[in-house]
Amino acid sequence: MELNPVQLFFEEYGEGIPVIFIHGFPFDHTIWNPMVPILKDKVRMILPDMRGFGGSPVPDGVYPMRLMAEDVVFLLNQLKIDRAVLVGHSMGGYVSLAFTHAYPNRVAGLALCSSQAAADSPEKRQGRYQTAEEITRRGTRVVAEKMVTKLTNDPELVSQLEQSILKTQAKGLIGALKGMAERQDALNWLSDISVPTVVIAGEADALISMERSQTMVQLLGKGWLVKLPEVGHMPMLEAPQQCADAILQVIDLVETA
Numbered sequence: 403m404e405l406n407p408v409q410l411f412f413e414e415y416g417e418g419i420p421v422i423f424i425h426g427f428p429f430d431h432t433i434w435n436p437m438v439p440i441l442k443d444k445v446r447m448i449l450p451d452m453r454g455f456g457g458s459p460v461p462d463g464v465y466p467m468r469l470m471a472e473d474v475v476f477l478l479n480q481l482k483i484d485r486a487v488l489v490g491h492s493m494g495g496y497v498s499l500a501f502t503h504a505y506p507n508r509v510a511g512l513a514l515c516s517s518q519a520a521a522d523s524p525e526k527r528q529g530r531y532q533t534a535e536e537i538t539r540r541g542t543r544v545v546a547e548k549m550v551t552k553l554t555n556d557p558e559l560v561s562q563l564e565q566s567i568l569k570t571q572a573k574g575l576i577g578a579l580k581g582m583a584e585r586q587d588a589l590n591w592l593s594d595i596s597v598p599t600v601v602i603a604g605e606a607d608a609l610i611s612m613e614r615s616q617t618m619v620q621l622l623g624k625g626w627l628v629k630l631p632e633v634g635h636m637p638m639l640e641a642p643q644q645c646a647d648a649i650l651q652v653i654d655l656v657e658t659a
């Protein structure tokens with residue numbers, strides 16, 4: 403695979419330990435906005451848009467998780483950051499795991515939020531290719547229609563999330579869908595991760611089951627689970643303070659290591 407990184411758009415707040423917040427599919431860095439007032443006086447927050455989303459370039463082709471990880475390392479190099487804590491939401495968790503596998507020495511700690519280490523089942527993979535094909539025909543609203551009711555239990559957030567999905571570009575959605583479909587299983591090397599890792603899981607997540615989060619925690623050497631009752635797939639929006647507290651547990655351990 404050719405790993406030609408792109409320059410990501412990002413926002414930055416605060417000082418201290420660098421923490422990179424990697425958003426999930428099909429969003430951009432603004433999903434982390436409720437985290438900013440809580441965390442900006444405690445850490446250096448770096449909020450990129452992944453390729454294909456928000457203000458970042460939207461290249462042609464497939465976006466493998468390993469390539470998205472390369473975009474993140476390119477950003478770290480540019481900012482002269484040697485090691486950082488990675489916070490990855492869902493697809494951002496897949497990117498964080500791909501990053502950790504490729505660059506273990508550059509990761510100080512991890513927060514995997516509403517994410518998983520398993521690869522797609524053949525059915526799930528097939529579904530993603532079908533969705534990609536449908537987007538080509540009918541546009542981005544296909545993703546809004548399929549996902550929006552599964553994202554959260556909070557009716558007030560549904561319309562905000564829908565608007566955000568409708569702003570994305572079809573090419574970016576297709577690149578990321580195919581990239582997720584191709585991703586490798588990380589379960590077989592998860593026990594190699596030696597940095598503090600919190601797994602944050604909403605008990606009402608309709609997209610990623612609690613069992614997947616529990617499996618990750620069992621395999622992680624220094625992993626623990628933070629379960630959020632009545633929270634769906636978007637903990638940073640549905641329970642920002644609890645989500646931030648879980649991230650701060652990682653920061654505390656990194657600071658005292």
Ligand code: MLT
Pocket residue numbers: 425426427428491492493494582609
């Ligand atoms: C996400 O929120 O990033 C996606 O739902 C992840 C996925 O489709 O596997």
